[in-house]
Amino acid sequence: MRGRFITVEGGEGAGKSSNLDFIRQLLEASGKQVLFTREPGGTELGEAIRELLLGHKHTGMADDSELLLMFAARAEHLHRKIKPALIEGTWVLCDRFTDATYAYQGAGRGIELSRIAQLEQWVQGDLRPDLTLLLDLPIEIGLERAGKRSAPDRFESEALHFFETVRSGYREIAKQQPQRVKVIDASVPLPDVQRQITAVIEQFLA
DSSP states (O other): OOOOEEEEEEOTTSOHHHHHHHHHHHHHHTTOOEEEEESSOSSHHHHHHHHHHHSSTTTTOOHHHHHHHHHHHHHHHIIIIIHHHHHHTOEEEEEOOHHHHIIIIIIITOOOHHHHHHHHHHHHTTOOOSEEEEEEOOHHHHHHHHHHHSSOOTTTTSOHHHHHHHHHHHHHHHHHOTTTEEEEETTSOHHHHHHHHHHHHHHHHO
8 A cells, every 4th residue: 555645834933944854753552663854855866956956056946946955855855765766655754845946936936836736736737735734833943943953055145035025935835725725833832732733643544
């Protein structure tokens, strides 16, 4: 039986790192074999591209270059890791996927969504996540949390307006695809966030 593909999305400081391991534990407790991975990254080539995208060496990178690098990393990720795992029956839990591209490069950078959709179809075919958890919170709270975590990467150094459009992009995806994308209020304390996550995962498993 094919494995299921679960992704976790959210802006800066949304708490993805705090909750991904929690989600993996929920799935493993239900008897699922789980592969955890991330985007951009997940493979040797993907991680090298991640350094190009997140580092400050290429600040000012053309928006199209950024978009194409994202999908180059994704193509390798799908070929070497995600598709083989799903075929074997392993459940894949991924920190960000193509929704992030629509939010960051689409809404954030202003690239036409139809162009992203063309790349999505080319690289992924019909493969889409079975479930996406969107950790959503006000931008100011997220950036305050992210600022306490580490030095900002190239994306985290963007202006406030960029993050506002990214959040709007994510929320529009959730509005358009409510069966797949489940919004989690990430502004509340962690135990409350994880209670919401547990409810979503339990319903999905059922």
